Amino acid sequence: MSESQNIEWKRSWHDDYLKWICGFANAVGGTIYIGKDDDGVLTHLENHKALMESLPNKIRENLGIICDVNLHDEAGKKYIEIRVNPYSVPVSLRGRYYYRSGSSKMEMTGNTLNEFLLKKAGKTWDDVIEEGASLDDIDDNSIKTFVKDALKSGRMPNDIGELSTVELLEKIRLLDHGKLKRAAIILFGKDPNRFYPNIKVKIGRFGVNDADLRFQEVEEGNIIELLKTVPNQLNYKFFTKPIDFEGLLRIEKDEYPVPAVREMLLNALVHRSYMGSMIQMRVYDDKLNIWNEGLLPEGMDFESLKHHHISRPRNPLIADVCFKAGYIDSWGRGTLKIYEACKEMGLPEPEIISMDGGILVTVYKDPNIQATQQVGSTLEDSTKSIEQIQKEFGLLSDRITLGKETNIDFLRANYGVFSEEVRKKFGRNSDEIRTKFGEKSIYTVFLILLNNSISANEIGKLLGVTQRSIEKYIGTLKKDSIIERVGPDKGGHWKIIPKK
Incomplete structure (x- = not known):
């Protein structure tokens, strides 16, 4: 047995270990053994009597929770077991919040803490009321685009075109007692950046590496707008050969497969942390990548993205509206489409990794085609x-x-x-x-x-x-x-x- 998500070993007690107890309580629970080394081998606890009296009180007074504290004896060697149950409410230690992730303890701050507190309250970021917003902040053209796409997808009733803006927003759960939720601003807002920073997509054209920035553009707006303006900008200025983003089933021997590029953009828009940095796309001579802030859901790893996995969106309201419009499905197949599209085009396997607090997805050109294109382009253009x-x-x-x-x-x-x-x-x-x-x-x-x-x-x-x-x-x-x-x-x- 080794240290894991819910097991921790300590040779002796230190009050700093209250942070570990706090982390267990905020995660899935766990057990701390006092009197074992890093390999789980018994070392014997000399002051076990004093600890059995003081630990329950320390935990209750500093964390406001109750844990089972048990004394064990194996072959004359004493050790203490502290069993921590998961709590449905946030647990803090002197105003600080800790969380157990894998076999390590982390302090939650900023966006991470905000999302954690919302989750404990049964909410997600996009489900919160935006008190400063009104119906005047909703863009009518974006609503019309959604209605048209939703009717085309067949995922909403045919009479939605007859609904008023208020009725439609209520139907898709973006309006609560006349007040707009954050998801409504992100999806349909006239100017989402007035409410939240960095509702933008920055696109850069690079050469062989990040030091070779040739030019860049920034697109901003709601999701409905960005799904149009970003592909248009890529085609107009960044891709050598324009591609048809409407033809999702169209796969040809080109720079990148259309379904892969579209899914990369959709995944970034739907699953990003909207209180973090803007989405960043980088177009290189040999690859294209996109980064969005926000890590994978707890319990999911990057290898699982290559196979069937459960859909667990960070922003479920935003994801649901995008599903109804036909932009995404609700089965966690977005990353599978990226892998499959690249495989069908004979391209190298895409790479999905964690980087700088976010997810980086990279697709690569065919090295052989890339070399041919570069040589051909140079010869043709130089003549x-x-x-x-x-x-x-x-x-x-x-x-x-x-x-x-x-x-x-x-x-x-x-x-x-x-x-x-x-x-x-x-x-x-x-x-x-x-x-x-x-x-x-x-x-x-x-x-x-x-x-x-x-x-x-x-x-x-x-x-x-x-x-x-x-x-x-x-x-x-x-x-x-x-x-x-x-x-x-x-x-x-x-x-x-x-x-x-």
């Missing part, structure tokens, strides 16, 4: 004429005047194209320039490549920095013989100097 790229890029001065931001988006999206162009034509390593002079300097070189008559003022507007800063970048690039000015300031042009 484009610079004139063709300039035509795609458009007239810089016109776009600057209109105040649009599409220029820098285009530049970032074609970063690899320009890097290859600079390397082939001028023998310049873009990473070296960026490392030595900074990101803005390499963007300056790219903009000169696109339009050799561009001014420092125009570059500054595109990159969001002052003309003075660009002139400083240009000065360092000229000093290092990377670029040079041909002709006068007016009427002249820039030239990238080939590396000797």
Whole structure:
């Protein structure tokens, strides 16, 4: 026998062990043996008489609970058994709350404590009334979208389209005596971030590692909105090939399977801790991952996610509404769909792990296809004429005047194209320039490549920095013989100097 979820061994008594008793009482109960070493071997307890008199009182006075304290004798060696029952109400030690998880004791604070206290009160976070909210905070378009999707799924009666907003919210248990629950704000709120922080999804495009951040976007809004805006943003700016998020059964030889990406987003939105950090998606050259705050339910491990497991949502009201709309099922099959979709596409097995107080789900590209795509893309793009790229890029001065931001988006999206162009034509390593002079300097070189008559003022507007800063970048690039000015300031042009 070894120490576990409900067994703890101690050689002697110390009042600090009241924390262990508190942790057992708040979890599933357990037993502490005083007079045994870490291997469970009897060591004998010399002061067993004094402890038998003092321990019951210490436990009652400090924790407010009663435990069975028993003295045992084996072959003349004495030890004490403290049996702790699980309590339906929270138990604290001098205002602090402890919990037994696995074979360790943890102090609960912040969101963890909040969720624990709600659970002991028979509530979940999403089931709590939001006193500061009213029906004016509900977005009508999100309600209409839900009704349409729920009718399509067939999981709600056909007459729900005839219900008023109040009647509908009451029917799906998001309204209690005229007051909105937190789940209503998360699902249908006009501005959920006004009530809770970080109701957002941050998406970043990285290269080979986390140090190589190329660009990022943040989407915010209620769940109904995020289920549309996040896929749209991924398709518009982050995925090489757009994918059809509506066609859940569509599986093709592409970067990632549609069902896997959709389930990753849905799982993060439904099961996250909404008082924690925002959801974060990272798109790399070879993989895609998503992280949400909040750990697995007690008693569930990551291996079980690969097989049949019971659905135990952190936010049951939110999960129920998403089920009724047809977004998820109620059988705990979300992670199975991710594994199955990747397997059907012949991709490496996804990875689901615990990281930084949350869950990180990662899907990988096919290494062979990825290599082919990278080589093919480089060859194809590098054979484009610079004139063709300039035509795609458009007239810089016109776009600057209109105040649009599409220029820098285009530049970032074609970063690899320009890097290859600079390397082939001028023998310049873009990473070296960026490392030595900074990101803005390499963007300056790219903009000169696109339009050799561009001014420092125009570059500054595109990159969001002052003309003075660009002139400083240009000065360092000229000093290092990377670029040079041909002709006068007016009427002249820039030239990238080939590396000797």
